[in-house]
Amino acid sequence: MKEYKFIAKTFSGLETELADELISLGAKDVKPLLRGVSFLGDIALMYKVNYQSRLSLRILMVLQSFPVKDERDLYQNVNKIEWERFLDPFGSLAVDAVSFHQKLKHTLFISQLAKDAVVDRIRNKEGRRPSVDLIAPDLRINLHLDQKEATVTLDSSGTPLFKRGYRIGTIEAPINEVLAAGLLALSKWNGEKALYDPMCGSGTFLIEAAMKATNTPAGKFRQEFAFMKWQDFDEKLWNRVKMEIYQAVVPLKAVIKGSDISRKSLSMTRRNLQESGFADQILLEARNFLKQEENFSGTVITNPPYNERMSLEDMDAFYRNIGSTLKHTCIDSDVWIITSNMEAVHAIGLRPAKKIKVFNGKLECRFLKYEIYSGSKKNVPTNNK
Numbered sequence: 099m100k101e102y103k104f105i106a107k108t109f110s111g112l113e114t115e116l117a118d119e120l121i122s123l124g125a126k127d128v129k130p131l132l133r134g135v136s137f138l139g140d141i142a143l144m145y146k147v148n149y150q151s152r153l154s155l156r157i158l159m160v161l162q163s164f165p166v167k168d169e170r171d172l173y174q175n176v177n178k179i180e181w182e183r184f185l186d187p188f189g190s191l192a193v194d195a196v197s198f199h200q201k202l203k204h205t206l207f208i209s210q211l212a213k214d215a216v217v218d219r220i221r222n223k224e225g226r227r228p229s230v231d232l233i234a235p236d237l238r239i240n241l242h243l244d245q246k247e248a249t250v251t252l253d254s255s256g257t258p259l260f261k262r263g264y265r266i267g268t269i270e271a272p273i274n275e276v277l278a279a280g281l282l283a284l285s286k287w288n289g290e291k292a293l294y295d296p297m298c299g300s301g302t303f304l305i306e307a308a309m310k311a312t313n314t315p316a317g318k319f320r321q322e323f324a325f326m327k328w329q330d331f332d333e334k335l336w337n338r339v340k341m342e343i344y345q346a347v348v349p350l351k352a353v354i355k356g357s358d359i360s361r362k363s364l365s366m367t368r369r370n371l372q373e374s375g376f377a378d379q380i381l382l383e384a385r386n387f388l389k390q391e392e393n394f395s396g397t398v399i400t401n402p403p404y405n406e407r408m409s410l411e412d413m414d415a416f417y418r419n420i421g422s423t424l425k426h427t428c429i430d431s432d433v434w435i436i437t438s439n440m441e442a443v444h445a446i447g448l449r450p451a452k453k454i455k456v457f458n459g460k461l462e463c464r465f466l467k468y469e470i471y472s473g474s475k476k477n478v479p480t481n482n483k
């Protein structure tokens with residue numbers, strides 16, 4: 099099968115984990131970029147990565163890169179691409195452009211020019227031109243111009259891949275599904291140790307963990323990917339790729355549990371667990387973590403609330419209590435906390451064994467690891483403020 103270059107987009111901080119994931123899925127020549135990873139593979143791999151990657155936000159297929167001096171270069175090179183392979187004359191398209199070019203600066207103009215190059219080609223070949231649909235096109239084309247070169251890519255995913263399709267109920271600040279999966283990858287949780295999210299909100303960590311541990315494809319609950327609308331969509335190949343993926347699904351071995359102080363959050367988690375099919379396999383409890391007495395050993399992963407309306411004193415006390423509860427009830431555990439509140443990090447009062455910078459969209463966060471082991475020096479408290 100012919101090989102293509104692809105770019106998988108992700109959040110800043112997850113590039114290396116995504117590169118490892120892509121290698122495990124069979125990608126070749128894998129290279130981390132900023133907020134993305136480039137790789138080579140065939141169409142079967144493109145189907146597979148869209149369905150299985152937990153850490154990709156979308157997969158772009160690189161169609162062509164060419165030097166560009168002026169409008170003519172742009173029109174002619176875009177017009178040369180075999181668009182009839184992707185787009186039906188009765189179909190619709192949208193072109194999004196980004197430009198750092200000195201001459202071709204106006205992105206609206208550039209995208210219209212590229213659109214003309216596409217529709218002119220199809221009209222010449224098929225006698226009818228596709229239409230423009232900026233909201234829900236059959237084909238979304240991306241054009242990236244740097245100072246000298248243009249790159250044309252196709253979005254093969256459509257709706258971003260974090261929209262897994264299992265989250266039917268949500269709370270105020272749910273963590274993004276791709277970020278949750280990326281943090282699980284960074285934590286190196288292997289799907290065997292017990293895992294606990296004591297502030298589980300709508301249950302994203304719990305569901306992502308269960309899907310990872312069972313090899314359940316990330317796209318299981320999605321109905322659609324953009325490549326399904328391409329003219330050359332190979333349904334047989336798609337079904338074969340999915341069948342192979344399902345042959346690798348295994349039962350859940352690890353204990354996964356979640357709790358939350360809010361009944362509303364718990365009822366959201368319950369609905370989402372039901373939707374994802376893990377309702378009978380994940381333990382859920384209503385509980386104020388700060389009053390927890392029961393012990394837990396394994397991996398704790400959580401994102402505590404960061405309420406800007408809370409006073410600094412209250413916030414300090416809240417995070418100090420989290421630190422002290424962890425120290426007393428999560429002995430023999432690796433604890434991972436994500437927060438965008440740098441003050442809170444100090445208030446926890448435990449010395450982090452690792453601090454990883456990650457971004458939740460534009461929001462800079464820290465993903466902190468605390469090793470809480472009996473007799474270990476690593477859980478020595480730092481000076482609480």
Ligand SMILES: C[S@@+](CC[C@H](N)C(=O)[O-])C[C@H]1O[C@@H](n2cnc3c(N)ncnc32)[C@H](O)[C@@H]1O
Pocket residue numbers: 269271272273274296297298299300301302303357358359360363385386387388400401402403404
């Ligand atoms: C930022 S949200 C977690 C979001 C979650 N990761 C998700 O994806 O939906 C924080 C959660 O902490 C819960 N929470 C706040 N204080 C708590 C406490 N003392 N004990 C347990 N849960 C608490 C809130 O009810 C909220 O659901």
